[in-house]
Amino acid sequence: MSGSKNINIAGIDLGTTFSAMAILNTIGKPEIVPNADGERLTPSAVFFDEDNGGIVRIGIEAINSRHLNAERSVRWIKRHIGDSNYHKTIDGKEWSAVELSSLILKKLKQDFAAVHGDIDSVIISVPAHFDEIRRKATMDAGKMAGLNVIGIVNEPVAAALYYATTRRVSGNVLVYDLGGGTFDVTIMSTHGSNMDIICSQGEHELGGVDFDQKVLEILQQNYRDKYNSELIITDEDRANYEDEAEDIKKTLSRRSVARKMLYGPAGSIKIEITQQMFEDSIAELLSRTDLLLDAALAEANMTACDIDRIILVGGSTRIPVVQKRLEERFSFAPEITINVDECVALGAALHAGLTFQREKPNSLPAGIANGLKDIKLTDVCNHSFGTICAPFDSKIGSRVIRNQIILKKNTPLPCEVSQTFYTMNKEQKKLEVTVTQGEDAAAEYVNIIATHTIDLPPGRSAKRPIKVTYSYDVNQRMHCKFEDVESGKVHELDLAIDKDGKLLETAEKEHNNQLEALKIE
Amino acid sequence: MVKMSDGYNLNLFLVLTVQAGLLYLFVRSLIKPASVSVVLTNQEEKNLHAKHLTVDLALTIACAGKKISVLQLKVIKNYIEKDIAPKRTSEKIAYYLKLLSYYFFISPDFNQCSLISKQIFELLNFAGRYDILDFCMRLVCADDVVTTKQLVLLKDMAEQLEIENERFRLMLGKIIPVSKYEVNDIEIILGITSDMDAEETNSLLGKEYVKWNARVTNSTPQIRKQARDMLEIIAKAKSQFTH
Numbered sequence: 124m125s126g127s128k129n130i131n132i133a134g135i136d137l138g139t140t141f142s143a144m145a146i147l148n149t150i151g152k153p154e155i156v157p158n159a160d161g162e163r164l165t166p167s168a169v170f171f172d173e174d175n176g177g178i179v180r181i182g183i184e185a186i187n188s189r190h191l192n193a194e195r196s197v198r199w200i201k202r203h204i205g206d207s208n209y210h211k212t213i214d215g216k217e218w219s220a221v222e223l224s225s226l227i228l229k230k231l232k233q234d235f236a237a238v239h240g241d242i243d244s245v246i247i248s249v250p251a252h253f254d255e256i257r258r259k260a261t262m263d264a265g266k267m268a269g270l271n272v273i274g275i276v277n278e279p280v281a282a283a284l285y286y287a288t289t290r291r292v293s294g295n296v297l298v299y300d301l302g303g304g305t306f307d308v309t310i311m312s313t314h315g316s317n318m319d320i321i322c323s324q325g326e327h328e329l330g331g332v333d334f335d336q337k338v339l340e341i342l343q344q345n346y347r348d349k350y351n352s353e354l355i356i357t358d359e360d361r362a363n364y365e366d367e368a369e370d371i372k373k374t375l376s377r378r379s380v381a382r383k384m385l386y387g388p389a390g391s392i393k394i395e396i397t398q399q400m401f402e403d404s405i406a407e408l409l410s411r412t413d414l415l416l417d418a419a420l421a422e423a424n425m426t427a428c429d430i431d432r433i434i435l436v437g438g439s440t441r442i443p444v445v446q447k448r449l450e451e452r453f454s455f456a457p458e459i460t461i462n463v464d465e466c467v468a469l470g471a472a473l474h475a476g477l478t479f480q481r482e483k484p485n486s487l488p489a490g491i492a493n494g495l496k497d498i499k500l501t502d503v504c505n506h507s508f509g510t511i512c513a514p515f516d517s518k519i520g521s522r523v524i525r526n527q528i529i530l531k532k533n534t535p536l537p538c539e540v541s542q543t544f545y546t547m548n549k550e551q552k553k554l555e556v557t558v559t560q561g562e563d564a565a566a567e568y569v570n571i572i573a574t575h576t577i578d579l580p581p582g583r584s585a586k587r588p589i590k591v592t593y594s595y596d597v598n599q600r601m602h603c604k605f606e607d608v609e610s611g612k613v614h615e616l617d618l619a620i621d622k623d624g625k626l627l628e629t630a631e632k633e634h635n636n637q638l639e640a641l642k643i644e
Numbered sequence: 645m646v647k648m649s650d651g652y653n654l655n656l657f658l659v660l661t662v663q664a665g666l667l668y669l670f671v672r673s674l675i676k677p678a679s680v681s682v683v684l685t686n687q688e689e690k691n692l693h694a695k696h697l698t699v700d701l702a703l704t705i706a707c708a709g710k711k712i713s714v715l716q717l718k719v720i721k722n723y724i725e726k727d728i729a730p731k732r733t734s735e736k737i738a739y740y741l742k743l744l745s746y747y748f749f750i751s752p753d754f755n756q757c758s759l760i761s762k763q764i765f766e767l768l769n770f771a772g773r774y775d776i777l778d779f780c781m782r783l784v785c786a787d788d789v790v791t792t793k794q795l796v797l798l799k800d801m802a803e804q805l806e807i808e809n810e811r812f813r814l815m816l817g818k819i820i821p822v823s824k825y826e827v828n829d830i831e832i833i834l835g836i837t838s839d840m841d842a843e844e845t846n847s848l849l850g851k852e853y854v855k856w857n858a859r860v861t862n863s864t865p866q867i868r869k870q871a872r873d874m875l876e877i878i879a880k881a882k883s884q885f886t887h
Contacts, residue, residue, distance in 0.1 A: 208865070254861055327860045328872070410882040411875065414853040421850060519771045562858045567818070570863050 134471025139304025151494015193358035205257035225267035252325025279309035281470030294431030302437035350389035709791030761804030
C-alpha cells in the first residue's frame with residue numbers, strides 16, 4: 124500500500140472491449156493496478172443481476188452471464204457514448220451510455236481503493252478522434268462514478284508518452300492504435316522526453332469487434348451451407364458465438380488455422396477457418412486502415428519514408444496481417460516492445476501526473492515530481508472549430524449558410540485565433556452565435572456544440588464588425604469570445620468540458636444516489 | 645375475365661386508359677414545350693418556359709430504368725401546382741393527364757434529356773439551374789430505389805447545365821442516401837473515372853474518405869448512416885484499385 128502522505132494519481136483506459144487502470148508510484152513511474160480478480164485488464168461489460176436487482180456485475184462475470192441472459196448485459200458501450208439516442212432498458216429503467224460507462228469506472232475505482240485507497244486525481248483516455256460531446260460524456264461518466272477527473276488524454280498520445288519515457292527515442296513516431304472498437308493514427312515528433320504531436324486521425328467504428336463480426340459471418344455462412352438453417356436463433360446464441368468468433372480471431376493470430384465445433388439447432392458441424400480466409404474477410408476493413416494511414420501522413424505533410432518508428436497500440440495490432448501490411452508499407456517492422464493492452468493506461472497515469480503538476484505544483488510529492496520533470500508534451504487541437512455565417516455566393520447569387528473554420532485542427536496547444544465577421548442587416552437587433560466542431564464548410568455536416576443570442580445596439584447600419592476569438596488551452600478547455608467591436612460588448616462562452624453548468628451537477632447527484640444503492644461486483 | 649385487385653374489370657380499365665391516352669395526345673400539343681428556337685426576351689417568360697421543360701425532364705428521369713412511382717407523380721404534381729400553374733385550371737388538368745399518361749403507357753425518349761437540359765441552360769442563370777437539378781435529385785429520391793440509369797441521366801443533366809462535378813457530387817451526397825442506389829457506381833458516387841491513374845485514384849479516395857469519416861459522428865442520424873455507407877463504398881473501391 125502507498126504511504127498515507129502520498130497522493131494517488133491514476134490513469135484509466137476506458138476501452139471498448141477492455142479497461143485498464145494505472146497508478147503513478149512514489150517515484151513517478153506508472154504501474155498497472157490489477158482488478159479484484161488479480162487481472163490486469165477488466166472486460167468493459169456490464170450485467171444486471173436477474174435475481175437481485177441491486178447487484179451489477181462488471182468484467183469477466185458480466186461476459187459469462189451474457190451467455191445465459193443476454194438481455195440484461197451490455198458490451199461495447201464506448202461505441203455509443205455521447206449518443207443521446209442510445210439507451211439500454213433494464214427493469215424499466217433506461218440506462219444511457221454515460222451511466223453504463225460510469226458503472227465500469229465505479230468498479231475500477233472500487234478495485235483500486237481496495238489496494239491503494241481512494242484515487243485523488245485521475246485522467247481517462249479517449250480515442251484521438253472523439254469530439255467534444257464524447258469527451259464530455261466520458262468525463263461525466265467519471266464524475267458519476269465519483270472520480271475526480273482532472274482531464275482527458277488521447278489514447279495514442281498516452282501510449283506514446285509511456286513509450287517515450289521508457290526508452291530513448293528521436294525522430295518521427297507513428298502511433299498505430301487499433302483497439303477493440305476504434306482506430307487512431309497519431310504522428311509525433313520526439314526528441315527524448317520531448318514530444319510534439321503533429322496530427323491525429325481516427326475512425327469511430329473500426330476495431331476488434333468488427334473483425335469478430337466478419338468471423339461470425341463465416342461461421343453463420345458455413346452453417347447455412349451445410350444445414351440450410353440459421354446458426355443463431357436467440358440473443359444468447361449470438362452472445363456465445365460472438366465470443367467464439369473473438370476466440371477464433373485470437374487463435375488465428377498465433378496459428379494458421381482454427382477449428383471449432385458449432386452446435387446449432389439443425390445439428391453440429393466442425394469448421395476450419397484459415398488465416399487466409401480471415402484475412403480475405405477483413406480486406407475491406409484493412410483498406411480503411413490504409414486510407415486512414417494515408418490521411419494522417421497527408422495531414423502531417425509526410426510520406427512513409429519520413430516515419431522513423433511505428434508503435435503498435437491496441438489488441439487488434441496482434442493480427443499478423445496488420446503488422447505485415449505496415450512492414451510492407453514502411454519497409455521496417457513496427458515496434459512490439461511495449462504491452463499493447465496496457466500502455467494507454469500507463470501513459471494516462473503519466474499524463475495525470477503532468478496535469479496535476481501543472482495545476483497544483485506545490486501539492487505534488489517530490490518523488491513523483493522528480494519522475495516527471497524531464498517530460499515535455501505539446502499536444503494539438505483535435506478538431507476544427509468554427510462558426511455559422513452567411514456569406515454571399517456570387518455564383519448562386521444569394522447568401523448561403525456556411526461553416527467558417529476559425530481554429531484549425533492540429534493547431535499546437537495552447538492557441539488563440541481571431542476572425543472578424545460582419546452583421547448582415549441594417550438595424551440588426553440580435554446576432555445568433557454558434558460554435559461548431561467539424562471539418563466541413565457545409566453547415567449541416569458539422570456539429571453545433573454551443574449557441575447563443577447576443578443583443579446588438581439599435582440604430583446601426585449593416586456590416587458592423589464582430590470579432591470572434593477561440594482559444595484552447597493545454598487541458599483541452601476551449602474558450603470562445605464574441606465581441607461587437609463598435610460597442611465593445613463582449614459575450615464569452617467557456618466550453619470547458621468539466622465546467623459547463625448545473626445540468627451536469629443535477630444529473631451527477633441523481634446518478635450518484637442511484638449508484639450508491641447498487642452493489643458493484 | 646381478369647379481375648383487378650381494386651374490383652374494376654380489365655376491359656373497362658383498358659378503355660379508360662386508351663381514352664386518357666388519346667386525350668393526352670390532344671393536350672400534349674397544347675402544353676408541348678416551346679422549342680429552343682423560340683426567342684424569349686422577358687426573364688419571367690424564360691423562367692416559366694424553363695419550368696415547363698423541367699416537368700418533361702423530371703418525368704423522363706423518373707421513368708429511367710423503372711416505372712414512375714405514385715410518390716414521384718405527387719412530387720411533380722406539387723411542382724406544377726406551386727411553380728407553374730397555381731391558378732390556371734385548364735393547364736393544370738392538361739398536366740394531370742400528362743402525368744397519368746406517363747404512369748400508364750408512355751415510354752420516354754431518354755435522349756431528349758440532354759436536349760432539354762441544354763434548353764434550360766440557355767434560359768436560366770446558375771442559381772435557377774442549380775434549383776432544377778436539386779428538384780430532379782429530390783424527385784428520384786422520392787422512390788425507394790434510385791436506378792443507375794437515373795444517376796447517369798442526372799450526371800448528364802449536371803454537365804449540360806454546367807454544374808461542376810464537385811458540386812454535383814456534393815448535392816448527390818446530401819440528397820440521395822447511398823442505401824437507395826440500385827448499384828453503387830463509383831464513377832458517379834466518387835468521381836473516379838477510367839482515365840485516372842493509380843495516384844489520382846488514391847488521392848481522390850483519400851479526400852473522400854477524410855470527408856465522410858469526419859461525418860460519422862454527426863448529430864443527424866441520416867448523415868451518420870450516409871457517412872457509414874460511403875465509407876464502405878470507399879473501402880471497397882480502395883480494395884478494388886489496390887489489388
